[in-house]
Amino acid sequence: MADIDFPEDLIKLERTAWAEIQAGSLTVPTALAVHEGIGAFVRQAKEAGTVVDRYAVEMGLKKRVRHAEPEAA
Template sequence: MSDIDFPAELVELERSAWEAAQRGELTADLAAKVQARITAFAEASGLDRYTAEMALKKLVRHPEPDA
Protein backbone atom coordinates (compact mmCIF):
# COMPACT_ATOMS: atom_id res chain seq x y z
CA MET A 1 0.00 0.00 0.00
CA SER A 2 1.00 3.61 -0.31
CA ASP A 3 3.20 5.26 2.30
CA ILE A 4 0.83 8.21 2.11
CA ASP A 5 -2.13 8.13 4.48
CA PHE A 6 -4.94 9.22 2.18
CA PRO A 7 -8.33 10.05 3.71
CA ALA A 8 -10.91 7.37 2.98
CA GLU A 9 -13.18 9.87 1.19
CA LEU A 10 -10.40 10.79 -1.24
CA VAL A 11 -9.70 7.12 -1.98
CA GLU A 12 -13.40 6.53 -2.58
CA LEU A 13 -13.66 9.60 -4.81
CA GLU A 14 -10.73 8.41 -6.93
CA ARG A 15 -12.20 4.90 -7.02
CA SER A 16 -15.55 6.20 -8.24
CA ALA A 17 -13.82 8.27 -10.94
CA TRP A 18 -11.74 5.27 -12.05
CA GLU A 19 -14.83 3.04 -12.22
CA ALA A 20 -16.70 5.73 -14.20
CA ALA A 21 -13.76 5.99 -16.60
CA GLN A 22 -13.74 2.22 -17.07
CA ARG A 23 -17.43 2.39 -18.03
CA GLY A 24 -16.82 5.36 -20.34
CA GLU A 25 -18.90 7.60 -18.07
CA LEU A 26 -16.33 9.89 -16.45
CA THR A 27 -17.57 13.46 -16.55
CA ALA A 28 -15.48 16.60 -16.60
CA ASP A 29 -17.14 17.65 -13.34
CA LEU A 30 -16.11 14.47 -11.54
CA ALA A 31 -12.58 14.65 -12.94
CA ALA A 32 -12.29 18.27 -11.80
CA LYS A 33 -13.59 17.39 -8.35
CA VAL A 34 -10.98 14.65 -7.99
CA GLN A 35 -8.19 16.98 -9.14
CA ALA A 36 -9.28 19.70 -6.72
CA ARG A 37 -9.33 17.28 -3.79
CA ILE A 38 -5.93 15.81 -4.69
CA THR A 39 -4.46 19.30 -4.99
CA ALA A 40 -5.94 20.37 -1.64
CA PHE A 41 -4.73 17.18 0.06
CA ALA A 42 -1.22 17.54 -1.40
CA GLU A 43 -0.95 21.17 -0.32
CA ALA A 44 -2.21 20.43 3.19
CA SER A 45 0.18 17.49 3.51
CA GLY A 46 3.21 19.31 2.10
CA LEU A 47 3.41 16.91 -0.84
CA ASP A 48 3.99 17.49 -4.50
CA ARG A 49 0.61 17.17 -6.25
CA TYR A 50 2.02 14.85 -8.90
CA THR A 51 3.49 12.51 -6.28
CA ALA A 52 0.22 12.42 -4.34
CA GLU A 53 -1.82 11.82 -7.49
CA MET A 54 0.37 8.99 -8.74
CA ALA A 55 0.37 7.29 -5.31
CA LEU A 56 -3.41 7.57 -5.11
CA LYS A 57 -3.89 6.17 -8.61
CA LYS A 58 -1.56 3.27 -7.82
CA LEU A 59 -3.45 2.56 -4.59
CA VAL A 60 -6.81 2.51 -6.40
CA ARG A 61 -5.82 0.90 -9.69
CA HIS A 62 -3.23 -1.61 -8.49
CA PRO A 63 -4.05 -2.56 -4.90
CA GLU A 64 -1.67 -4.91 -3.19
CA PRO A 65 -3.17 -8.28 -2.31
CA ASP A 66 -4.01 -8.82 1.34
CA ALA A 67 -1.16 -10.41 3.25
Protein backbone atom coordinates in the same frame (compact mmCIF):
# COMPACT_ATOMS: atom_id res chain seq x y z
CA MET B 1 8.59 6.87 -2.32
CA ALA B 2 7.05 6.43 1.10
CA ASP B 3 3.47 5.26 1.39
CA ILE B 4 1.05 8.16 1.58
CA ASP B 5 -1.79 8.02 4.08
CA PHE B 6 -4.70 9.11 1.89
CA PRO B 7 -7.96 10.20 3.52
CA GLU B 8 -10.87 7.87 2.79
CA ASP B 9 -12.88 10.58 1.01
CA LEU B 10 -10.07 11.09 -1.52
CA ILE B 11 -9.81 7.34 -2.11
CA LYS B 12 -13.58 7.22 -2.65
CA LEU B 13 -13.38 10.03 -5.22
CA GLU B 14 -10.63 8.22 -7.13
CA ARG B 15 -12.59 4.95 -7.02
CA THR B 16 -15.58 6.74 -8.52
CA ALA B 17 -13.43 8.27 -11.25
CA TRP B 18 -11.78 4.92 -12.01
CA ALA B 19 -15.18 3.20 -12.29
CA GLU B 20 -16.35 5.92 -14.68
CA ILE B 21 -13.15 5.63 -16.73
CA GLN B 22 -13.60 1.87 -17.03
CA ALA B 23 -17.22 2.36 -18.10
CA GLY B 24 -16.21 5.04 -20.62
CA SER B 25 -18.31 7.63 -18.84
CA LEU B 26 -15.92 9.86 -16.88
CA THR B 27 -17.62 13.19 -16.27
CA VAL B 28 -16.03 16.59 -15.87
CA PRO B 29 -17.50 17.01 -12.36
CA THR B 30 -15.96 13.72 -11.23
CA ALA B 31 -12.56 14.51 -12.74
CA LEU B 32 -12.67 18.00 -11.22
CA ALA B 33 -13.59 16.63 -7.80
CA VAL B 34 -10.54 14.34 -7.85
CA HIS B 35 -8.31 17.16 -9.10
CA GLU B 36 -9.53 19.52 -6.37
CA GLY B 37 -9.28 16.79 -3.72
CA ILE B 38 -5.65 16.15 -4.59
CA GLY B 39 -4.95 19.89 -4.50
CA ALA B 40 -6.53 20.21 -1.07
CA PHE B 41 -4.56 17.21 0.20
CA VAL B 42 -1.29 18.73 -1.04
CA ARG B 43 -2.10 22.14 0.48
CA GLN B 44 -2.99 20.60 3.85
CA ALA B 45 0.22 18.59 3.87
CA LYS B 46 2.30 21.69 3.09
CA GLU B 47 0.50 23.68 5.80
CA ALA B 48 1.36 20.89 8.24
CA GLY B 49 5.02 21.23 7.25
CA THR B 50 5.22 18.10 5.11
CA VAL B 51 6.91 18.39 1.75
CA VAL B 52 4.80 16.61 -0.86
CA ASP B 53 4.95 16.46 -4.60
CA ARG B 54 1.56 16.75 -6.31
CA TYR B 55 2.63 14.32 -9.01
CA ALA B 56 3.70 11.74 -6.41
CA VAL B 57 0.39 12.17 -4.59
CA GLU B 58 -1.62 11.69 -7.78
CA MET B 59 0.37 8.66 -8.90
CA GLY B 60 0.25 7.13 -5.42
CA LEU B 61 -3.52 7.56 -5.29
CA LYS B 62 -3.98 5.99 -8.71
CA LYS B 63 -1.76 3.07 -7.72
CA ARG B 64 -3.66 2.59 -4.46
CA VAL B 65 -7.03 2.47 -6.22
CA ARG B 66 -6.19 0.87 -9.57
CA HIS B 67 -3.63 -1.66 -8.43
CA ALA B 68 -4.87 -2.46 -4.94
CA GLU B 69 -3.67 -5.70 -3.45
CA PRO B 70 -6.47 -8.18 -2.77
CA GLU B 71 -7.71 -8.22 0.79
CA ALA B 72 -6.76 -11.24 2.90
CA ALA B 73 -9.61 -13.62 3.63
